[in-house]
Amino acid sequence: MPLWTVHHTPGIFSDAEKYQLASTIADHYEKVGLPRFYVVTLFQEARPEDFYIGGEPVPVGVRVVIDHIARRNPDQESRRRTARWIRQMLQPHLERHTGLQWEFHVDETSEDLWMINGLVPPPGGSDAERHWAAQNAATPY
Amino acid sequence: MPLWTVHHTPGIFSDAEKYQLASTIADHYEKVGLPRFYVVTLFQEARPEDFYIGGEPVPVGVRVVIDHIARRNPDQESRRRTARWIRQMLQPHLERHTGLQWEFHVDETSEDLWMINGLVPPPGGSDAERHWAAQNAATPY
Amino acid sequence: MPLWTVHHTPGIFSDAEKYQLASTIADHYEKVGLPRFYVVTLFQEARPEDFYIGGEPVPVGVRVVIDHIARRNPDQESRRRTARWIRQMLQPHLERHTGLQWEFHVDETSEDLWMINGLVPPPGGSDAERHWAAQNAATPY
Numbered sequence: 564m565p566l567w568t569v570h571h572t573p574g575i576f577s578d579a580e581k582y583q584l585a586s587t588i589a590d591h592y593e594k595v596g597l598p599r600f601y602v603v604t605l606f607q608e609a610r611p612e613d614f615y616i617g618g619e620p621v622p623v624g625v626r627v628v629i630d631h632i633a634r635r636n637p638d639q640e641s642r643r644r645t646a647r648w649i650r651q652m653l654q655p656h657l658e659r660h661t662g663l664q665w666e667f668h669v670d671e672t673s674e675d676l677w678m679i680n681g682l683v684p685p686p687g688g689s690d691a692e693r694h695w696a697a698q699n700a701a702t703p704y
Numbered sequence: 705m706p707l708w709t710v711h712h713t714p715g716i717f718s719d720a721e722k723y724q725l726a727s728t729i730a731d732h733y734e735k736v737g738l739p740r741f742y743v744v745t746l747f748q749e750a751r752p753e754d755f756y757i758g759g760e761p762v763p764v765g766v767r768v769v770i771d772h773i774a775r776r777n778p779d780q781e782s783r784r785r786t787a788r789w790i791r792q793m794l795q796p797h798l799e800r801h802t803g804l805q806w807e808f809h810v811d812e813t814s815e816d817l818w819m820i821n822g823l824v825p826p827p828g829g830s831d832a833e834r835h836w837a838a839q840n841a842a843t844p845y
Numbered sequence: 846m847p848l849w850t851v852h853h854t855p856g857i858f859s860d861a862e863k864y865q866l867a868s869t870i871a872d873h874y875e876k877v878g879l880p881r882f883y884v885v886t887l888f889q890e891a892r893p894e895d896f897y898i899g900g901e902p903v904p905v906g907v908r909v910v911i912d913h914i915a916r917r918n919p920d921q922e923s924r925r926r927t928a929r930w931i932r933q934m935l936q937p938h939l940e941r942h943t944g945l946q947w948e949f950h951v952d953e954t955s956e957d958l959w960m961i962n963g964l965v966p967p968p969g970g971s972d973a974e975r976h977w978a979a980q981n982a983a984t985p986y
Contacts, residue, residue: 564809566767566769566809570887578753581753581754581756582753582756582759582761585756585759585760585761586759586760587759588759589756589758589759590759598758599758599759600757600758600805601758602756602757602758602759603755603756603757603765603767603807604755604756604759605711605750605754605755605756605767606750606753606754606755607748607750607754607889608754609887609888609889612860612863612864612888613863613887613888613889613890614885614886614887614888615863615864615867615871615884615885615886615887616882616884616885617871617880617881617882617883617884617981618864618867618868618869618870618871618872618881618884618886619867619868619871620864620867624885626848626885626887628848628912629958630769630809630811632809636957636958639957642955642957642958643957643965645958646957646958646959646960646965649960650960650963653963654963658963664882664961664962664983665961665962665963666885666959666960666961666962667959667960668846668848668912668914668954668958668959668960669954669955669958669959670811670912670952670954670958671954671955671958672809672810672811672812673783673810673812675777675780675783675784675787676770676777676783676786676787676809676810676811676812677787677807677808677809677810678787678790678791678807678808678809679805679806679807680805680806680807681791681794681795681799681806683784683787699758701805705950707908707910707950719894722894722895722897723894723897723900723902726897726900726901726902727900727901728900729900730897730899730900731900739899740899740900741898741899741946742899743897743898743899743900744896744897744898744906744908744948745896745897745900746852746891746895746896746897746908747891747894747895747896748889748891748895749895771910771950771952773950811952813950813951813952813953814924814951814953816918816921816924816925816928817911817918817924817927817928817950817951817952817953818928818948818949818950818951819928819931819932819948819949819950820946820947820948821946821947821948822932822935822936822940822947824925824928840899842946
């Protein structure tokens with residue numbers, strides 16, 4: 564359910580660094596109880612001529628778009644907590660780049676409009692979800 | 705209005721299979737009354753080193769992101785019906801791949817923030833919309 | 846905060862035309878008070894075999910997806926005004942292409958789930974935001 568799309572200019576991440584970041588992200592969601600296979604991370608490279616900040620092509624830039632589906636924050640304080648939690652995942656991977664602007668935002672969408680392998684995922688926090696998490700696989704329940 | 709973005713690893717779809725899937729999707733929306741040209745389907749290929757599930761690069765993976773604008777589901781049951789309707793479109797094209805995880809989710813956004821060729825599309829279900837559907841083109845109304 | 850993703854078939858924009866469009870977009874947001882560096886514009890080219898309208902691969906096509914975060918429209922009339930304002934930015938760059946279908950939609954998401962360089966952006970319209978705009982940089986405040 565969390566879908567992370569990481570737009571980046573060339574040279575920001577090696578393949579090994581992409582793997583590390585994707586693992587960090589999956590670790591964090593797993594720690595709060597989500598099945599690990601829910602976490603999809605896509606990297607999309609864009610040339611500076613395709614990546615503009617403030618109307619200027621940038622040599623280095625990272626823009627992360629995150630879709631949250633299985634969990635929804637009930638109020639402003641929990642949304643802000645979620646933003647700080649996401650910052651924790653990204654900051655160690657990004658702050659070593661000099662002159663890099665990195666930005667993220669999260670969109671929250673309905674869990675009713677979501678399926679994995681044609682199955683309706685179990686309700687958040689349910690026994691069935693814990694079973695999916697333990698198996699790390701989507702199985703009929 | 706429906707915008708389908710199909711993220712996939714290499715080798716999942718041939719160009720002919722992309723065409724077939726895009727046609728299937730357009731057929732379904734047309735059958736429920738939408739102008740066929742509303743339906744945009746984009747395919748975006750990602751190398752396994754750019755496509756992670758549960759923190760691991762995957763040899764095969766499909767992640768579909770769908771934006772719905774012209775129609776909005778009023779309640780949970782209709783959202784679930786929509787999800788099952790989307791499953792029908794995807795499943796025949798995807799279930800033959802062994803070991804493939806495929807996932808989709810839908811985001812619903814406001815029709816007030818949407819234009820085609822600089823025109824405000826007619827209200828859903830209106831005569832003007834039926835005219836656009838019959839012509840399969842956006843014309844001033 | 847505004848994130849513009851411009852999906853397009855090959856040959857629609859030269860690099861110089863991408864730069865011009867990205868500048869136009871940044872100019873418009875700056876004029877309404879946003880820090881210029883908030884505006885990120887990404888171009889993503891797709892072959893006709895990856896870009897379908899109404900189930901058919903298209904030789905020319907443009908589909909723009911816009912995320913608005915820092916500002917939210919309170920009602921239908923202001924959403925429609927925003928759509929017309931966006932049309933102004935796009936139309937001069939696109940209407941000269943014969944046979945081109947171009948479409949955009951905007952998604953509005955929560956400012957609480959958004960950070961730049963690990964910082965919570967200041968509230969819209971605040972002195973701190975004006976300071977960021979004047980500096981054109983994200984600094985602790």
